């Protein structure tokens with residue numbers, strides 16, 4: 001077993017070090033989504049054209065992207081029913097093999113934000129997929145044969161899966177969804193060979209189940225100190241339905257041997273039901289960044305970004321691991337463009353908070369972060385708890401969708417900047433009393449949404465933009481307006497380009513230095529997938545899945561029309577249907593010969 005253990009990790013490391021491959025969903029373990037390839041560059045990107053397209057035959061939102069590991073094939077996946085295809089890159093996407101899991105469709109009603117899936121993981125000749133119905137599977141990449149399956153959750157209590165697993169050493173690590181159904185979030189590691197569970201760390205509950213040791217697990221560089229905060233910061237028993245679902249991305253630092261991920265919103269969205277003795281309580285460890293030892297799951301440090309959440313600010317956004325100079329010192333840092341509208345920079349060895357500045361200028365739920373206590377300075381006017389149950393608190397920015405959602409950012413080590421698709425939306429939020437029934441929504445708030453106030457002379461009524469963010473200075477360097485929230489993952493390249501997709505269906509290339517648009521292509525449907533790039537036989541390709549959906553596109557995906565439906569999404573993205581319709585397509589681009 002030990003030999004395989006090293007091998008699996010080595011394999012991913014070797015693949016990610018080869019600039020010709022795109023072997024993990026985030027481009028590398030560190031979550032950079034950066035490519036050293038520069039055949040396609042600022043000077044010739046105007047020539048880029050579609051070389052072939054492939055329809056997946058699935059209608060709902062297509063997140064994630066294709067993997068390329070040098071064997072002449074692209075590996076892609078779809079939303080429910082989570083088909084997997086191996087496509088021949090040399091033969092215009094001919095299907096080499098396909099796999100379709102047999103799944104219980106009763107999971108669909110407990111998927112909050114469309115039946116999305118953020119993609120496959122690859123290691124050592126195997127593909128790993130988290131099916132919607134909580135089955136984690138391993139496939140032989142050569143043949144598509146099923147090697148093993150493991151059960152990671154139970155849809156009858158509201159658990160589902162949308163996230164992409166990550167392989168570290170001999171383990172495949174995966175979280176869970178269901179924060180809107182009163183589940184208890186967990187992250188679990190399975191043996192890559194057998195599918196047996198090796199460890200599970202819960203997001204809430206007693207320390208021995210969260211895998212925290214209050215003497216050694218750090219918080220802002222000091223031991224946590226108090227025991228069982230995952231129990232005592234909740235009203236009696238509420239941690240058992242406390243949410244904190246880790247449904248986003250995992251990153252990994254091979255030198256420190258630590259994985260990083262964030263947990264989602266606490267239990268019901270009605271904060272009044274999460275108080276202790278009538279006062280706000282932290283509801284630990286929801287909306288928390290965890291640094292864990294991938295071998296044991298043990299928590300090395302924790303940082304709760306939003307104690308006592310009152311806005312559904314799930315803390316799952318990707319933690320990009322970047323090495324920077326901060327105040328004259330080299331630091332191993334972690335940067336996150338957070339749902340809250342703040343760009344955070346932390347020390348990834350100790351969990352100290354270094355920078356917290358707004359990247360979304362309209363952000364008003366908090367004025368700032370106190371870097372000493374690590375707590376946001378909340379603005380009472382927008383506190384849905386202080387305003388009260390059944391009171392509609394208006395014009396809170398950002399919305400529950402966050403100033404950035406799951407769409408992963410890119411980081412260029414050449415510029416030191418992060419490139420991210422952004423949401424510019426504000427909301428009205430009315431909490432109401434709700435009752436927990438297993439497998440039923442446990443939401444407890446009604447939302448409507450509207451475009452954020454315009455700034456920088458931006459287009460009135462726009463709901464998105466694409467930004468370049470300086471994580472050390474805590475400043476936006478440039479910003480490009482978009483009509484709709486940018487729900488697509490970014491790519492940065494050594495060709496001085498950033499790529500991203502739009503909800504209308506464009507794929508765009510912009511100048512990394514200025515944001516100037518250099519190229520665009522309209523795919524058949526809105527893009528919520530991630531733009532990836534790779535090289536095969538001396539030719540650089542760019543590829544992206546389009547297919548509108550996700551929370552932003554849930555109105556189209558699920559056929560909803562009432563503004564309050566789709567947890568408020570329909571109220572602000574109703575016009576999307578004037579620009580695009582459903583349908584999954586992979587588009588592959590290259591320069592002409």
Ligand SMILES: O=C(O)c1cc(C(=O)O)c2c(n1)C(=O)C(=O)c1cc(C(=O)O)[nH]c1-2
Nearest residue numbers: 113116162177178179180245247264550551
């Ligand atoms: O708390 C959860 O369990 C949970 C799960 C998911 C998901 O699995 O897609 C989303 C959210 N929350 C969520 O809050 C959210 O904004 C969201 C957007 C999307 C998407 O794919 O567009 N999923 C989810």
